[in-house]
Amino acid sequence: MSHETINLTLKIWRQPNAEVEGRFEEYKLEGVSTHASFLEMLDILNDELIEEGKEPVAFDHDCREGICGMCGMMINGQAHGPDNETTTCQLHMRRFQHNDKITIEPWRATAFPVIKDLVVDRSAFDRIITAGGYVSVNTGNAPDANTIPIPRKDQQKAMDAASCIGCGACVAACKNASAMLFTSAKVSQLALLPHGKSERGERVLKMVAKMDEEKFGSCTNTGECEAACPAGISLDNIARMNREYLKATLCSTES
């Protein structure tokens, strides 16, 4: 029997800031519409908390349409909740049952320190991009479209890799908190296109070095990242990054 509204018990990680230890709090929430999104459900909880004079639960969000990658959180031990290729903001309460208990935790990784409650600092990702995730050769004005022919299958693979929204679910879901799915997507999207080719060796060396420096774990080929990724980034990208890195290590001219 499906309900139009459900009652929930929420067990949420509360932590005022990075310096203090956090703990779980339990909240009862009644009459949540099953048409509400997960974030709207948290909005409803926060309204109630504010009315009671309590501190609302801090969580990250921006677009609420699955494209910005801000809204990641661990829902009952699953990154972005139970649906595949879905961000938390696109998850709906109809996926839950009346009287369910839902445990909500922030991403947990040494490289992603908690800022507050469910909000983590993902700027380690930005630093990986800054290390080499761009094309820096000066090519003058933008050339006419179609002057550089790119085979459709390469373009498609590059586009698939480029659909990574940098949400960090791959790190959160990986038992080693590895950032290889993210980094490999960013390495791939450029390595597959002519514009990115000239710097591909240097790029992968720098980005991997940064990734290690940021204290992400390493890949043990468990595949949890791929399953958790809301953008459907495939493990093939990690294999491609492994290849790129091997090639760059053996062939680049650094000393």
Added chain:
Amino acid sequence: MNWLIRALSSSLGKKYVMGITGLLLCGFLITHLAGNLLLFVGAEEFNHYAHTLHEQKALLAVAEVGLFVLFVAHLILAVVTTWENKSARKQDYDVNQSKQGTPLLTFFPHNWMWITGVIVLGFILLHLVDFRLGIRNPGPEGEEPFDKAVRLLRDPITFCAYIAGVIVLGFHLSHGFSSAFQSLGLSHPKYNKFIKCAGTSFAVIVAVGFASFPLWAVLFQ
């Protein structure tokens, strides 16, 4: 040289070495299994093989040192990466739930390769103590290799430990074999299925193959 050290100490470099040493050790397993299968052919053939092998002193020394290096490298990297991966998440989740549909994976604990690796290490140490060093269960002077193998394999502790050891080794290989290819960047939609299948079959062949020796020794000798 800097580039080599840098590459080998990177997360990806460590995975390459892990994968290559693992695959080379798989190669050793095949030759070892093939040699042991001579036990089933007959005492004379097995003894002949063992004696011929032991006469190749130089070759044997190189092989033993090589194996030792491979093994130690694999082991050290396992310890280092496991430690690094542990410290990449200091606080664990309250609830863990896989998003992969495979029911098998929920049965596998998180640190599966580590646990199976440690058990396999214990098994190999016991195996070396028994066969290579002859410490635990020394046989009479001038015992023929065939008789030695049968005598040791019939020992109850050896029997149980070996059966358990090789089964766990099989589990280790069932992930390790195909994982090594992915780590080396050898992934291709055409061959991925084949590599997975080959890995599983290899794991089963090794586990069943090596488990057959103690079973045979106890049941038929």
